[in-house]
Amino acid sequence: MAQRTVLLLALALAHPVLAIEYRTVEVPAVLYDAPSQKGSKLFVVRRGTPVELVVNLEGWSKVRDADGGLAWIEARHLDKRRSVIVTSARAQVRQSPEATSALAFEAEKNVSLDYLETVPGGWVKVRHRDGQSGFVRATEVWGF
Numbered sequence: 001m002a003q004r005t006v007l008l009l010a011l012a013l014a015h016p017v018l019a020i021e022y023r024t025v026e027v028p029a030v031l032y033d034a035p036s037q038k039g040s041k042l043f044v045v046r047r048g049t050p051v052e053l054v055v056n057l058e059g060w061s062k063v064r065d066a067d068g069g070l071a072w073i074e075a076r077h078l079d080k081r082r083s084v085i086v087t088s089a090r091a092q093v094r095q096s097p098e099a100t101s102a103l104a105f106e107a108e109k110n111v112s113l114d115y116l117e118t119v120p121g122g123w124v125k126v127r128h129r130d131g132q133s134g135f136v137r138a139t140e141v142w143g144f
Contacts, residue, residue: 022143023061023078024112025049031071035060042071048112048129050083050143066142082115084126084141091141093134097123104134115144 025045032039035057045051051063054070061075066085086107094101097119105128107113113126119135124144127133138144 021053022050022082022115023053023063024081024083025051025073026077026079026081029073029077031063031073033071035062035072039072045073046112048083050085050112050115051078052143053078082144083112084115084124084136084143086111086113086136086140087142088140091136093126093128093132093136095134097121097125097135101135105132107136113141118144 025047027047028044031042031045033042034040045065049065051061051065051073053061054064055062056075059075060072061078062070062072063078064070066087086109089109091107091111093104093107093113095104107128111128113128113136116125116127116133118124118138122138123135124138124141125133125135126141
């Protein structure tokens with residue numbers, strides 16, 4: 001009975017995120033199956049990984065990754081800075097938001113890029129950690 005009461009209290013205190021909201025993992029961090037360090041450790045997520053906020057609960061955030069997996073992370077490890085992750089085998093980043101534009105650079109699958117803005121026509125402006133920036137098709141990245 002006490003366990004059920006705790007669960008109901010936790011659900012009542014949870015604040016669901018109303019719109020899709022993304023954050024970036026600030027430092028390598030452990031993901032858990034429950035909002036507690038006593039929960040089972042699932043894996044370590046690398047710095048720069050974008051995640052979608054699902055629920056915030058007393059210093060913990062339930063997040064979804066690009067593969068759709070759900071886990072808990074300590075909220076202090078999340079930054080409001082936005083990033084995206086390449087989901088295609090190789091994303092072509094163009095100098096302008098046009099398929100015929102010159103290639104700025106290419107990024108391999110699972111590479112994190114800084115999110116700068118969404119551009120009309122299905123493009124996202126991004127920046128690589130080495131400073132190069134450009135436009136990638138929205139269908140080739142996740143986290144914006």
